[in-house]
Amino acid sequence: xxxxxxxxxxxxxxxxxxxxxxxxxxxxxxxxVRMTPAEIARFMEESSYxxxxxxxxxxxxxxxxxxxxxxxxxxxxxxxxxxxxEGALYDLIARYLRKFDAWNVKTVIRGVYTGASQGEIESDxxxxxxxxxxxxxxxxxxxxxxxxxxxxxxxxxxxxxxxAYAEYEESDVLVPLENxxxxxxxxxxxxxxxxxxxxxxxxxxxxxxxxxxxxTNALRLARSGAEIDPAEYFIEGGELFTRDTLARLARNxxxxxxxxxxxxxxxxxxxALRELEEANSLIAFEHATDAALLAYGDRLGTVxxxxxxxxxxxxxxxxxxxxxxxxxxxxxxxxxxxxxxxxELVIT
Amino acid sequence: MLEATNxxxxxxxxxxxxxxxxxxxxxxxxxxxxxGAGYAERGxxxxxxGAMAEDDDLFVNGLILTVLPETIVIxxxxxxxxx
Numbered sequence: 011x012x013x014x015x016x017x018x019x020x021x022x023x024x025x026x027x028x029x030x031x032x033x034x035x036x037x038x039x040x041x042x043v044r045m046t047p048a049e050i051a052r053f054m055e056e057s058s059y060x061x062x063x064x065x066x067x068x069x070x071x072x073x074x075x076x077x078x079x080x081x082x083x084x085x086x087x088x089x090x091x092x093x094x095x096e097g098a099l100y101d102l103i104a105r106y107l108r109k110f111d112a113w114n115v116k117t118v119i120r121g122v123y124t125g126a127s128q129g130e131i132e133s134d135x136x137x138x139x140x141x142x143x144x145x146x147x148x149x150x151x152x153x154x155x156x157x158x159x160x161x162x163x164x165x166x167x168x169x170x171x172x173x174a175y176a177e178y179e180e181s182d183v184l185v186p187l188e189n190x191x192x193x194x195x196x197x198x199x200x201x202x203x204x205x206x207x208x209x210x211x212x213x214x215x216x217x218x219x220x221x222x223x224x225x226t227n228a229l230r231l232a233r234s235g236a237e238i239d240p241a242e243y244f245i246e247g248g249e250l251f252t253r254d255t256l257a258r259l260a261r262n263x264x265x266x267x268x269x270x271x272x273x274x275x276x277x278x279x280x281x282a283l284r285e286l287e288e289a290n291s292l293i294a295f296e297h298a299t300d301a302a303l304l305a306y307g308d309r310l311g312t313v314x315x316x317x318x319x320x321x322x323x324x325x326x327x328x329x330x331x332x333x334x335x336x337x338x339x340x341x342x343x344x345x346x347x348x349x350x351x352x353x354e355l356v357i358t
Numbered sequence: 359m360l361e362a363t364n365x366x367x368x369x370x371x372x373x374x375x376x377x378x379x380x381x382x383x384x385x386x387x388x389x390x391x392x393x394g395a396g397y398a399e400r401g402x403x404x405x406x407x408g409a410m411a412e413d414d415d416l417f418v419n420g421l422i423l424t425v426l427p428e429t430i431v432i433x434x435x436x437x438x439x440x441x
Contacts, residue, residue, distance in 0.1 A: 020401045024408030094408075316401070 017097035019316050025094060026324040029087065032058045033331050039357060042338050043348045047073050050339055059083050076339045080332045081136050085110075087328060088138035091321060098204060102212065102318040104140055105199050106325065111139030112195040115167060116188050118149045118158055123184055141165075155187070170194050189242070196220060200247040208317030211310050215322065218275070218306060220248035222299040225270055228260040229292060250275070278302035293354075300356045304330060330356055380441040391434030398427035 034042070034057075042050055054076065055063040062079040070078055088107055095103055114135045121131035128150050137146060145161065152158040155178065159171045167190070174190035200220075203213050227243045228251070241257045250273050251259075259266040264287075270276075271283050282298030304326055311323035334355045341351035406420030 018404055020405040021408040024405040025412050028409055028412030 017099035018095065019099055019318065019321075022091065022095045022099060023316060023320045026091065026321050029058075030324050030327060033327055034335070036357060039334065039338075039352075039355060042335065043351050043355075045342070047076060047339050047342055050335070050342070051075055051079075054079060054335070062086070073339045073343045077336060078133060080335055081134075084328060084332050085136050085138040088325065091325070092140070095321075099318055099321075102203075102209070103321055103325075106216075106322060107139050108195055108198060109139070110136050111141050111167075112191045114139060114141065114146065114149070115158070115162065115171075115191050118152070119155055119184060119187055119191075122152065122155055122158060166198060167191055167194050185242075192245070196245045196247055208314040208319055211314060212318055212322065215303075215306060215310060215319070217247060217249050219303060220245050221250040221275070222303060224248050224251045224256060225266075226292075226296055226299060228256055228266055229263065229286075229295060231260045232263045232266055233292060275302070278305070297356050300330065304356070381438075384438045384441045387437050388431065388434045392431045395427040395430045398430075399424055402427065 038053075038057075042053065045053060051063060051067075051072075054060075059079050062082040063075065066075055066078050066082065088110070091103060092100065092107060114137070117134050118131055120126075121134070132150055135146065135150075137143070141149075145165075148161045149158060152161055155175065159168075159175050162168055162171055170190040170193065171187065174186040177186040178184065199216055200213065203209055224245055227245075231243070239257070241253050244251070244253045244256050250270070255269075259269055267283055267287060270279060276283075279295070279298050279302060282295045285294045286292065304323075307319070307323035307326045311320035313319070334357070337354045338351055341354060403424045406416070406424045409416045410420050
């Protein structure tokens with residue numbers, strides 16, 4: 011569990027591939043869609059979620075139990091991957107998993123801002139990132155945003171958060187703080203990547219993710235018609251947009267759709283874009299970007315079998331599974347029909 | 359030190375050049391083959407242990423795959439008997 015020494019992709023990839031085989035497939039999803047939340051929990055207990063369901067079963071019930079079990083399992087799996095990997099491989103995986111650190115920091119800040127209790131915040135954290143338990147506990151014990159910033163002083167989020175805090179104190183909105191956290195994550199993601207063909211592919215994958223995130227944000231802004239500066243939400247590092255093109259395109263949905271349709275992602279996103287034009291459904295577009303990323307990750311995982319890419323492909327697939335099960339459970343709770351829920355799932 | 363090296367060189371040359379001796383070349387071949395096998399087993403072994411950690415039933419398969427590169431050394435050993 012360190013960034014020193016040589017890396018051990020063989021070991022990590024073998025374990026990750028075995029775990030990947032345990033993920034739910036079409037068949038399981040079809041069964042899950044027809045179950046009640048209690049049955050879903052029981053179904054999960056009989057698969058790889060057994061330990062989490064048993065541990066949390068006495069404290070929570072129904073959809074909450076499923077949700078917390080999913081988060082706990084996700085955290086355990088990703089923490090495990092970071093534990094096993096060494097050397098350059100650790101660095102490459104940690105880059106990606108820092109998004110959970112970013113998520114946790116944002117959750118804590120929001121929790122403190124809205125005055126949520128420590129327990130409430132804790133149950134929403136996903137302990138999958140690089141922060142250890144001690145830092146998370148200190149984060150939870152912080153009773154003001156100033157204290158949160160102080161706890162993070164010696165991490166990569168320290169200085170940007172300090173700057174954003176001044177801005178927060180003036181305006182009393184959380185956007186600067188959240189943007190600062192996101193920006194640090196994305197900057198670190200693409201910074202100083204080592205050489206080599208698999209790494210180039212990994213970089214291309216990360217850039218695609220940044221592009222998709224930018225595209226989704228721009229589409230949301232364009233459709234909402236809100237008077238927000240799109241450049242505020244721009245994430246550096248992608249290839250599709252620059253700050254200026256995004257700012258210009260976000261004012262007009264049609265132009266934006268056209269721009270994406272003519273880009274290198276046309277093949278993967280084409281059908282979704284057509285649907286977006288016809289049905290005006292942004293959900294389909296977001297699912298299409300997710301599915302495209304999944305497929306891209308899968309392909310990379312087979313092209314370079316002994317590198318970081320199969321691991322990333324597993325991380326994506328696992329996240330997707332967690333989101334799918336959550337969608338099923340929440341949909342069931344809200345009383346949606348099986349067909350409606352199925353249209354919410356992203357299955358490749 | 360230098361004189362010693364010179365003396366060694368002279369001794370080698372006078373006895374007919376050890377490194378051009380066929381059996382020395384065969385020994386080198388076996389040694390290099392073993393090195394290659396070891397390197398291959400390093401990767402396969404760590405992958406096999408990873409797979410076993412996830413599923414105990416893979417022990418036999420893992421063991422077989424791990425020792426498979428050992429065949430290179432056995433083939434290289436044939437050279438020793440030929441020369």
